Amino acid sequence: xxxxxxxxxxxxxxxxxxxxxxxxxxxxxxxxxxxxxxxxxxxxxxxxxxxxxxxxxxxxxxxxxxxxxxxxxxxxxxxxxxxxxxxxxxxxxxxxxxxxxxxxxxxxxxx
Amino acid sequence: xxxxxxxxxxxxxxxxxxxxxxxxxxxxxxxxxxxxxxxxxxxxxxxxxxxxxxxxxxxxxxxxxxxxxxxxxxxxxxxxxxxxxxxxxxxxxxxxxxxxxxxxxxxxxxxxxxxx
Numbered sequence: 173x174x175x176x177x178x179x180x181x182x183x184x185x186x187x188x189x190x191x192x193x194x195x196x197x198x199x200x201x202x203x204x205x206x207x208x209x210x211x212x213x214x215x216x217x218x219x220x221x222x223x224x225x226x227x228x229x230x231x232x233x234x235x236x237x238x239x240x241x242x243x244x245x246x247x248x249x250x251x252x253x254x255x256x257x258x259x260x261x262x263x264x265x266x267x268x269x270x271x272x273x274x275x276x277x278x279x280x281x282x283x
Numbered sequence: 284x285x286x287x288x289x290x291x292x293x294x295x296x297x298x299x300x301x302x303x304x305x306x307x308x309x310x311x312x313x314x315x316x317x318x319x320x321x322x323x324x325x326x327x328x329x330x331x332x333x334x335x336x337x338x339x340x341x342x343x344x345x346x347x348x349x350x351x352x353x354x355x356x357x358x359x360x361x362x363x364x365x366x367x368x369x370x371x372x373x374x375x376x377x378x379x380x381x382x383x384x385x386x387x388x389x390x391x392x393x394x395x396x397x398x399x
Contacts, residue, residue: 207390212395214390214393217389260327268332270317271317271378273326
């Protein structure tokens, strides 16, 4: 079953702008991860944030986690056309490492 | 490092036939592999968890006789879609969890199955 909801479902921006997407989840988690998927391709792992962390950075990516609100956000700064993709959050809530994916945000960056 | 491959990348088959999809961890040993399916413009739905040497654990609503999973070694898991029908057409993605830690999970490139 789907753990998370993401918003917006779709986002269209111009190069250089920032893109922000949000993810909400329902149960307690060990960690939350963000992935990128180009159309018809596999997933690329972007960043993992643990339940005891509040913010994490990786290059142009910034992830926040608010466990009290059961939500996370992904910010992509200074977006590029190559950032065009679908972005998914995934929560890891059990000892097996099973991931539950959110519905995804489709991001289109126009030159 | 940490590469997961899937084979085939695309397959088209006739209704009623069975299709086998392989998922391999190329440079690490995977104690656990996961199988997901993804419909167009939708998210990934976990189908089953596969542990080496034991039976797979299926998610609720997934028919285990329809989707046979075998995890025969620490580097190979297979998903067989038996008696495939058009509604089984989907994108199937596997992931492998490294022995190094629970959080390390690597995804294959996916297999596009089309059942005519």
